Amino acid sequence: MAKVLEINGPLVRLELPGAVLGEQVSVGALGLVGEVIGRDGDTALAQLYEDSAGLAPGEAAAGLGHPLSVELGPGLLGGIFDGIQRPLEAVRQVSGDRISRGIRVPSLARGRRWAFAPAPDRSAEMVINAGDILGSVQETASIAHRILVPPDVSGELLELAPAGDYEVDATIARVRSHDGSIRKLTLCQRWPVRIPRPFRRRDHAVQPLVTGQRILDTFYPLLKGGKAAIPGPFGAGKTMLQHQIARWCNAEIVIYVGCGERGNELTDILESLPKLTDPHSGRPLMERTLLIANTSNMPVVAREASVYVGITIAEYFRDQGYDVVMVADSTSRWAEALREVAGRLGQMPVEEGYPAYLGSRLAAFYERAGRVETLAGGSGSVTLIGAVSPPGGDFSEPVTSHTKEIIQTFWALSKELADARHYPAIDWLESFSGYIGQAARWWADNVDPGWAPARARALAMLSESEELRRIVNLVGVDALSSEQRWSLEAAELIKEALLQQSATDEVDSYASPAKQYLLLAGLLDIYDRGMRLVGQGVPARRLLELPVLGEARRWKTRYGDADIAGLRERVARLVEDFMPLEAEYFPAGPGEG
Amino acid sequence: MKNLEFRTAASARGGLVVMAKVPGVAAGTRVSLRDHAGRGRNGLVIRTSDDAVLVEVFEGTDDLDLERTWVRFLDEPYSLPVSRDILGRVFNGVGQPRDGRPPIVSGQRRDINGAPLNPAARAYPREFIQTGLSAVDGMNSLTRGQKLPIFSGGGLPHNRVAAQIVRQARLLGAATTEFVVVFAAFGVSSQDARYFQESFEESGALERLVMFLNLADEPVIERLLTPRAAFTAAEYLAYELDYHVLVVMTDMTAYAEALREVAVLRGDVPARKGYPGYLYSDLAEIYERAGRIRDRRGSITLIPVLSMPSDDITHPIPDLTGYITEGQIVLSRELHAQGVYPPVAVLPSLSRLMKDGIGGDFTRPDHPHVASQLFASYARALEVRGLAAIIGAEDLSESDRRYLAFAEAFEHRFVGQGEDEERDVYASLDLAWELLSMLPAGTLTRVSEDELAKYHKPAEAAR
Numbered sequence A: 001m002a003k004v005l006e007i008n009g010p011l012v013r014l015e016l017p018g019a020v021l022g023e024q025v026s027v028g029a030l031g032l033v034g035e036v037i038g039r040d041g042d043t044a045l046a047q048l049y050e051d052s053a054g055l056a057p058g059e060a061a062a063g064l065g066h067p068l069s070v071e072l073g074p075g076l077l078g079g080i081f082d083g084i085q086r087p088l089e090a091v092r093q094v095s096g097d098r099i100s101r102g103i104r105v106p107s108l109a110r111g112r113r114w115a116f117a118p119a120p121d122r123s124a125e126m127v128i129n130a131g132d133i134l135g136s137v138q139e140t141a142s143i144a145h146r147i148l149v150p151p152d153v154s155g156e157l158l159e160l161a162p163a164g165d166y167e168v169d170a171t172i173a174r175v176r177s178h179d180g181s182i183r184k185l186t187l188c189q190r191w192p193v194r195i196p197r198p199f200r201r202r203d204h205a206v207q208p209l210v211t212g213q214r215i216l217d218t219f220y221p222l223l224k225g226g227k228a229a230i231p232g233p234f235g236a237g238k239t240m241l242q243h244q245i246a247r248w249c250n251a252e253i254v255i256y257v258g259c260g261e262r263g264n265e266l267t268d269i270l271e272s273l274p275k276l277t278d279p280h281s282g283r284p285l286m287e288r289t290l291l292i293a294n295t296s297n298m299p300v301v302a303r304e305a306s307v308y309v310g311i312t313i314a315e316y317f318r319d320q321g322y323d324v325v326m327v328a329d330s331t332s333r334w335a336e337a338l339r340e341v342a343g344r345l346g347q348m349p350v351e352e353g354y355p356a357y358l359g360s361r362l363a364a365f366y367e368r369a370g371r372v373e374t375l376a377g378g379s380g381s382v383t384l385i386g387a388v389s390p391p392g393g394d395f396s397e398p399v400t401s402h403t404k405e406i407i408q409t410f411w412a413l414s415k416e417l418a419d420a421r422h423y424p425a426i427d428w429l430e431s432f433s434g435y436i437g438q439a440a441r442w443w444a445d446n447v448d449p450g451w452a453p454a455r456a457r458a459l460a461m462l463s464e465s466e467e468l469r470r471i472v473n474l475v476g477v478d479a480l481s482s483e484q485r486w487s488l489e490a491a492e493l494i495k496e497a498l499l500q501q502s503a504t505d506e507v508d509s510y511a512s513p514a515k516q517y518l519l520l521a522g523l524l525d526i527y528d529r530g531m532r533l534v535g536q537g538v539p540a541r542r543l544l545e546l547p548v549l550g551e552a553r554r555w556k557t558r559y560g561d562a563d564i565a566g567l568r569e570r571v572a573r574l575v576e577d578f579m580p581l582e583a584e585y586f587p588a589g590p591g592e593g
Numbered sequence B: 001m002k003n004l005e006f007r008t009a010a011s012a013r014g015g016l017v018v019m020a021k022v023p024g025v026a027a028g029t030r031v032s033l034r035d036h037a038g039r040g041r042n043g044l045v046i047r048t049s050d051d052a053v054l055v056e057v058f059e060g061t062d063d064l065d066l067e068r069t070w071v072r073f074l075d076e077p078y079s080l081p082v083s084r085d086i087l088g089r090v091f092n093g094v095g096q097p098r099d100g101r102p103p104i105v106s107g108q109r110r111d112i113n114g115a116p117l118n119p120a121a122r123a124y125p126r127e128f129i130q131t132g133l134s135a136v137d138g139m140n141s142l143t144r145g146q147k148l149p150i151f152s153g154g155g156l157p158h159n160r161v162a163a164q165i166v167r168q169a170r171l172l173g174a175a176t177t178e179f180v181v182v183f184a185a186f187g188v189s190s191q192d193a194r195y196f197q198e199s200f201e202e203s204g205a206l207e208r209l210v211m212f213l214n215l216a217d218e219p220v221i222e223r224l225l226t227p228r229a230a231f232t233a234a235e236y237l238a239y240e241l242d243y244h245v246l247v248v249m250t251d252m253t254a255y256a257e258a259l260r261e262v263a264v265l266r267g268d269v270p271a272r273k274g275y276p277g278y279l280y281s282d283l284a285e286i287y288e289r290a291g292r293i294r295d296r297r298g299s300i301t302l303i304p305v306l307s308m309p310s311d312d313i314t315h316p317i318p319d320l321t322g323y324i325t326e327g328q329i330v331l332s333r334e335l336h337a338q339g340v341y342p343p344v345a346v347l348p349s350l351s352r353l354m355k356d357g358i359g360g361d362f363t364r365p366d367h368p369h370v371a372s373q374l375f376a377s378y379a380r381a382l383e384v385r386g387l388a389a390i391i392g393a394e395d396l397s398e399s400d401r402r403y404l405a406f407a408e409a410f411e412h413r414f415v416g417q418g419e420d421e422e423r424d425v426y427a428s429l430d431l432a433w434e435l436l437s438m439l440p441a442g443t444l445t446r447v448s449e450d451e452l453a454k455y456h457k458p459a460e461a462a463r
């Protein structure tokens, strides 16, 4: 008889002959759920996803015969699930405000019927393959949930249900496998979370993920199918940035994993997204969003699982041909959960208590991102964006430094900028993107060929201004030449009028690529015009008095995306702003040329 | 089992006792020990199998005689009896009366560990709480249901600031009778405890106060239970009696040190500075009990106070706290030395829920912009001050000199105020505009042009 031998926090030793590593177990009278992480003869070591208080040696235990897996099918979108995919809204109906232990609720609601439409090109007697599309369910107004042949099924389609309303676990197809066995397929399928879902092949990522955040899109772009990290000390703005991406990015599906962070941050999304409209589809944002929550007060063991639950669901939508974005806040909490498990298993810590396999685990996780050709022959992508919370804000710590080697886009948040309320507090010198070439092609085709050179010039100005700032802080502004003073001012202008973007301002919160480019081009034009005058002997002091400098700082909030034409027209009129100075210094003729 | 006494202690070491051959003891059970002198001690089962049960003893294992130690397993977790009568009472660190009055009689006991709140059951905090302090209300405001710690250091007036907030905190337009305070102190001196008690007494709030005290010379391990007991009381008051509860806890550093002490005894792998890797989750279990719940009237707002060892904000205790709480109010030794009270360093301070609790619906439409402008202008003013220290104030430009004056006025008049001075938020905002009027309008780009026209009055500032 399987039973509990020893309890040590979330770790239990069980008498459980034949247990398999990774197998799910049910433990004790409450039926606490856990996972086998070690075996020694007839005893197994398991970690519980739930608090073990009250559990006593001698209580019963049982192996469930399968690894941690998720239920995939209609009903995922718009929902909030815990780290092992229990639907929290349904849990609340059963157990009230607090999550009681041992609670079992199916991940996808039963009893609800979905309108299934079989794919027109499928019919009985056809041969079907893993990943093929059998039909679809219009899950929300913007998302058709494609019903896929599970990756481990192929053979002859014996029967496909006609259009009609079905529950998620109703049989909609029968397939005779090559070995002659018959498989019934339903609207939902299960997949073990620690195994990547298969695809045909990897494709190159080519399209930027447009987030509407200027410093991201214009300076450090990410591609659909790319990997990015947002490291930063507490309060620097990681969560805000991820919320902004979840709100405004041009992906079709967004999976937000709150991993060891605050409950209120999830509540914020749950309360705000239904009221916001997707600028790309015009539908309420919640319809394309799904939340996974293992908040910091929920059991740590399920935290480790939560990111895998999230990425598996992301892959499932990718396999339907969608562009999916998964944001994980914060991967550090996940790594810490890993560290705790390692510690309990007595594994040798290498740096700051982390096990030696930290780097390879992180890499394997991020490897699940990418743009692929799906088994069905379509194209889908998973973009992965992980927040990193380095202790003390020190980027040399293990999780940040390993992550930095894995990802291509690095949005480094700085405490200094956050303290000065320069938001988003992304450090333009520390950050990088490995996708500039691909992004440049897209901007050239879709917005303006001037993007790449303009971006490069602005970055050069920003980095030069660091040097000038150092001089000013040492010897004062009088040590600068007029050119240098104007450069410094222009860099400030770029910081305030372009880089700074308020997430809380209705107009500023999202900027379309067209608006981003116009702002950038306009500011560079101001710089050039001023520089020309300075070159002709106009003192920088006079230029600094120009009203356009204050006004340009308000363009971002004055011209919304509905008023791009207004901004374009304003930028085209910049010549007038410099006329009074020209007239004063060069009354004889045009200073230009 | 709770009536059986076992005398099978096999070993004792640094606060931990191993009991042999007591089958079937549940994890997390409360334990009661009796030593050879008949003295009672309290403990908790932290690891259990049929062969050996590991018990953590709060009062320590010093001079424990294994053969003459009797142990009972009480078959229940630590719990707190709750009823309306807890209001006005003073308890020790584990919830037993320490005010000489009889124990709480109640049929209701609550496990002090609570159970995690379902994130789907939370309601987002929104209402503005006025503390009467300009540096808080104007720039780092508190929201009902928020957790906002005070980061301080030895010798700084954090207790006075916390007490002033407790005395003055109010919701605009709500009755004060709905407000109650749960105060928990651990590892503080009896003098500090007395200061709080008297300060609350002064405001006549004693019957709306519950206190949990574990003083500096009292059992260290008991501290691990104190915040949990306090939150159990707070949850009862908020969610069953509909009160708005303000929980003040001091000093979280003493709590974290107690946790480290126990972790070392248990042999847990240390992460940073000897603190166990689970310090984050442990603190989160406590802090996350603050908040609001859908369809409930009450709320829990938390102000933990912690002293940063060596004033180091990257030390694990403030660092991990900052990663869990919704901002922080940082006190500055420099401002304190200049006689500024409350010495709030506004730049490293932050209230993350401010954006949701201010503005037209709650305070005034210009509030978010004014706050943002104050941050930007003060940050700029500090740069100028740094420059002035190098090249001398005489060589500054006219505009820079105004910034220098602004910094002074801002620190002494806006941040600084009296310990009994309660400024309402409108007074704070008006004061902010008065100070901003010292600066050229053209540099104030965070406020709207309409607001500038309405509030920016350079003439008055010059007076």
Ligand SMILES: Nc1ncnc2c1ncn2[C@@H]1O[C@H](COP(=O)(O)OP(=O)(O)OP(=O)(O)O)[C@@H](O)[C@H]1O
Residues within 6 Å of the ligand: A232, A233, A234, A235, A236, A237, A238, A239, A240, A241, A261, A389, A423, A424, A425, A501, A502, A503, A504, B322, B323, B324, B350, B351, B352, B353, B355
């Ligand atoms: N783009 C932005 N616009 C306006 N305010 C911002 C922006 N980014 C950050 N902030 C401000 O900074 C605060 C902290 O941001 P956030 O909660 O995202 O920090 P964090 O890096 O996630 O911190 P932690 O690691 O503790 O979770 C926000 O509450 C908000 O006040």
Ligand SMILES: [Mg+2]
Residues within 6 Å of the ligand: A238, A239, A240, A261, A329
């Ligand atoms: Mg965050």
